[in-house]
Amino acid sequence: MFVPTTFAAALLMTIFSTVCWGSFANTFKGTRNYRFELYYWDYGLGIFLISLVLAFTMGSHAGGPTAFLANLHAADGLNLFYAALGGFIFNIANVLLIAGIEIVGLAIAFPISIGIALVEGVVLSYALQPRGNPYLLGAGVLMAVLAVVLVGKSYGALNAGKAAISRKGVIVCVISGFLMGIFAPFVTRAMTRGATLTPYTTAVALTFGAFVCCFFFNTILMRKPIVGTPVAAGDYFRAPASYHALGLLGGAIWGIGTVFNFVAASLVGVAISYAIGQASPMVACIWGVFVWKEFRGANNRAKGYLAAMFAAYLLALVLIARAYAA
Numbered sequence: 001m002f003v004p005t006t007f008a009a010a011l012l013m014t015i016f017s018t019v020c021w022g023s024f025a026n027t028f029k030g031t032r033n034y035r036f037e038l039y040y041w042d043y044g045l046g047i048f049l050i051s052l053v054l055a056f057t058m059g060s061h062a063g064g065p066t067a068f069l070a071n072l073h074a075a076d077g078l079n080l081f082y083a084a085l086g087g088f089i090f091n092i093a094n095v096l097l098i099a100g101i102e103i104v105g106l107a108i109a110f111p112i113s114i115g116i117a118l119v120e121g122v123v124l125s126y127a128l129q130p131r132g133n134p135y136l137l138g139a140g141v142l143m144a145v146l147a148v149v150l151v152g153k154s155y156g157a158l159n160a161g162k163a164a165i166s167r168k169g170v171i172v173c174v175i176s177g178f179l180m181g182i183f184a185p186f187v188t189r190a191m192t193r194g195a196t197l198t199p200y201t202t203a204v205a206l207t208f209g210a211f212v213c214c215f216f217f218n219t220i221l222m223r224k225p226i227v228g229t230p231v232a233a234g235d236y237f238r239a240p241a242s243y244h245a246l247g248l249l250g251g252a253i254w255g256i257g258t259v260f261n262f263v264a265a266s267l268v269g270v271a272i273s274y275a276i277g278q279a280s281p282m283v284a285c286i287w288g289v290f291v292w293k294e295f296r297g298a299n300n301r302a303k304g305y306l307a308a309m310f311a312a313y314l315l316a317l318v319l320i321a322r323a324y325a326a
Contacts, residue, residue, distance in 0.1 A: 001066045001198055002058045003266050007324055013264040014276040015317075020257025022283025027250030029292065031243050036098050037222045038236045039247045044091065044214040046251020047258070048207040051200075054259045059200025071198045079190040083202045086186030087209030092217050093117070093179035096172050099226040103169030105159065110281050111152035112170065115145050116177025118278045121184035122271045128188040131269030132323040140319030141275055147312035151281045154305035158298050172226060187262065188270040199262035207255060268324050275320050282313045 004010040028039050055068040065074065072080075093113075100109040122141050126134065187206065190197045197205065222231040257277070265273035285306070288294035295302060 001068070001200060002061045003199070003263055005267075007268065007321075010264040010267040010273070011276075011321060013260040014268070014273050017257040017261035017264070017273075017277045018279045019283050020253050020260070021277060022280035023287065024250045024254040024257075025284065026287055026291070027246040027253070030246050034239065034243055035228065035231050035235070036095075036102075037218055037225065037231050038239060039243070039250075040095065040218055041214060041236060042244050042247025043251040043254070044211040044218075046248040047255035048204075048211040048251075049248070050252040050255035051203040051207040051259060054256070055200040055204050058259075058263075059198060066198050068198070068200050068204070071201045072204075074195055075197050075201060076193075076195040079194060079197050080201075080205050082186045083190040083197060083205035084209030084212070086183035086190075087206035087211075088213040089179050089186070090183040090206070091210040091213035093176045093183070095217060095221065096176035096226075097180070099221075100169050100173035100176055102227045103166050103172060106152070106155045108152060108156075108170065109173045109176075111149045112173040113177040113180060114278060114281055115148045116174065117180035118145055118148065118275065120178065120181025121278070122275045124181070124185035125188045125269075125274055126271040128185055129192050129269050129271065132272050134323075136319050136323035137271060137275065140316045140323060143312050143316035143319060144275060144279060147279070147309045147316060148281050150305050150309035150312060151285055154285070154295075154298075154302050154309060157302035157305055158295060184270055184274045187265075191262070191265070191270065199266050200259065203255070203259045203262050207258070272320055272324055276317060279313050279317065282309065285309065 004013060024043075028034075028036065031039060059068040061067075064070070097109060097113045100113060103109075119141060122137070126132075126137065183206070187202055190202050190205070191199065222233065225231065261273050261277045289306070295306070298306075
């Protein structure tokens with residue numbers, strides 16, 4: 001299988017994963033008046049299919065015992081279960097995050113959910129796989145959390161006074177954050193204990209768990225949505241083919257980022273790779289500023305928060321990179 005042999009290569013892979021994680025939602029923005037619960041069926045299928053493609057190509061390069069099918073056969077069944085369970089939990093967290101964004105907006109949802117997930121995921125992953133300098137890693141995580149908060153502050157300044165904060169939305173975001181922070185330790189466990197999984201096998205198991213979750217959690221949300229009215233299953237089949245293509249593309253983009261993040265983690269450790277990957281709100285903000293023009297006419301306060309956010313993320317990246325080298 002293909003794995004990076006230098007820190008520079010691993011760092012580039014984690015940065016690329018950040019770009020993918022922060023970009024996939026653009027495909028949903030390409031739809032019009034389309035419910036997220038319907039989009040998510042294609043998205044869930046897309047992340048699973050792309051993980052299979054990468055497992056049979058990059059993950060099977062040169063064959064041998066680490067090739068995908070060989071590793072799948074030799075791995076502990078418990079590790080496969082942990083990876084799939086991590087995907088199942090992540091899927092719930094991701095859906096709740098989108099619901100939270102719809103209720104309270106990006107300004108509140110991202111700082112709460114991603115901030116909690118970032119700290120929890122890094123701390124638990126590092127406890128299972130203590131790789132890198134804990135002080136530099138901790139400082140980098142704190143700067144990344146600060147950057148996430150500044151993302152929220154910038155959007156909050158942009159939309160000041162437009163709506164009151166919903167207590168229900170905040171609770172949804174808190175639950176999303178705690179659940180999202182759990183999936184990284186499951187990945188760490190699957191890749192470091194017993195007959196371990198390769199990053200590619202881990203990604204296949206995780207995305208399979210996420211796709212299976214759709215048949216449970218997404219079905220429930222269609223009948224009893226957190227936001228809006230119930231959604232009929234027939235609406236999925238009446239959607240334009242372009243909407244299904246966008247959902248699959250969104251899943252593929254996120255899935256590629258996930259595989260690359262796991263592959264980089266095989267060298268630098270899950271805690272460091274996950275911490276860098278969670279810089280995705282910065283990427284999403286870049287899309288919002290330069291493509292979707294969400295900050296057109298923004299006041300100086302909002303622009304100041306944006307500038308501070310970029311500086312905080314760059315400092316976080318430097319500190320986390322130094323944590324591996326130290």
